[in-house]
Amino acid sequence: xxxxxxxxxxxGGLFYYSNRAEYLLGQIAAVAMTPLALHGVWRGGFRxxxxxxxxxxxxxxxxxxxxxxxxxxxxxxxxxxxxTTPVAAVFALGIWIIAxxxxxxxxxxxxxxxxxxxxxxxxxxxxxxxxxxGLMVLTLCWLATSLEPFGxxxxxxxxxxxxxxxxxxxxxxxxxxxxxxxxxLGDLVRKTNPVEKMPAxxxxxxxANRTGELRMDDLDPETLRKLQDVLKNVPGAGGGTDIGxxxxxxxxxxxxxxxxxxxxxxxxx
Numbered sequence: 001x002x003x004x005x006x007x008x009x010x011x012g013g014l015f016y017y018s019n020r021a022e023y024l025l026g027q028i029a030a031v032a033m034t035p036l037a038l039h040g041v042w043r044g045g046f047r048x049x050x051x052x053x054x055x056x057x058x059x060x061x062x063x064x065x066x067x068x069x070x071x072x073x074x075x076x077x078x079x080x081x082x083x084t085t086p087v088a089a090v091f092a093l094g095i096w097i098i099a100x101x102x103x104x105x106x107x108x109x110x111x112x113x114x115x116x117x118x119x120x121x122x123x124x125x126x127x128x129x130x131x132x133x134g135l136m137v138l139t140l141c142w143l144a145t146s147l148e149p150f151g152x153x154x155x156x157x158x159x160x161x162x163x164x165x166x167x168x169x170x171x172x173x174x175x176x177x178x179x180x181x182x183x184x185l186g187d188l189v190r191k192t193n194p195v196e197k198m199p200a201x202x203x204x205x206x207x208a209n210r211t212g213e214l215r216m217d218d219l220d221p222e223t224l225r226k227l228q229d230v231l232k233n234v235p236g237a238g239g240g241t242d243i244g245x246x247x248x249x250x251x252x253x254x255x256x257x258x259x260x261x262x263x264x265x266x267x268x269x
Contacts, residue, residue, distance in 0.1 A: 007037045025179040033133030037126050045124020047103040054099040058092045065091045141189045144176035146205050
């Protein structure tokens with residue numbers, strides 16, 4: 001109970017003072033980190049860390065699961081028939097369930113037996129949960145700093161309606177970018193931003209900053225997969241699958257700007 005009260009107090013205090021200071025990044029950090037820290041206290045550091053490792057391993061090894069599923073379907077005389085990925089997903093789910101039940105059993109039979117181990121496990125869970133939340137906030141900082149010119153385009157574009165969701169999105173991007181460039185956080189964001197290590201993504205963002213459009217269909221599958229990995233823990237990012245749709249600039253009451261331009265080009269041929 002002490003850890004729960006500590007988390008709620010720190011999270012509530014961070015949100016309160018960030019709100020008073022109109023510090024958007026602090027408000028987001030409070031909302032992101034508090035529930036994850038509480039989940040860590042409840043789940044425990046052992047189970048939380050173990051399941052994160054299992055998910056990472058499943059993501060990295062999903063290709064091997066697909067190969068195994070394909071071989072199994074071949075032996076069964078079913079061929080591929082589009083079943084490889086669903087069967088591999090069933091394998092992955094089975095592994096996840098086994099890991100979930102195993103870690104639960106180990107925690108109940110060993111960690112929960114003594115007060116010291118139980119307390120240490122909950123403290124470790126708190127640390128893991130806060131780390132998760134911190135990584136989410138850092139990811140948001142990477143995106144905001146990379147897309148600041150794009151945000152300014154959304155604000156200043158002649159077809160942006162004052163007070164529209166598009167203008168508010170642009171204002172939020174610019175505000176987060178400016179806050180993420182301050183002090184030690186700014187140094188951390190600049191040194192760790194993965195955008196510079198992904199050439200196709202870097203070029204896509206540069207194009208978005210120049211034109212005011214963010215087009216995911218220009219990315220190769222490997223880069224898109226990496227971007228989805230970066231975005232999958234960000235609240236409201238849809239697992240990274242529809243971020244382009246969410247951010248793509250639109251004309252009021254019309255089609256996306258990029259699509260309108262392509263349609264016009266086709267009619268002119």
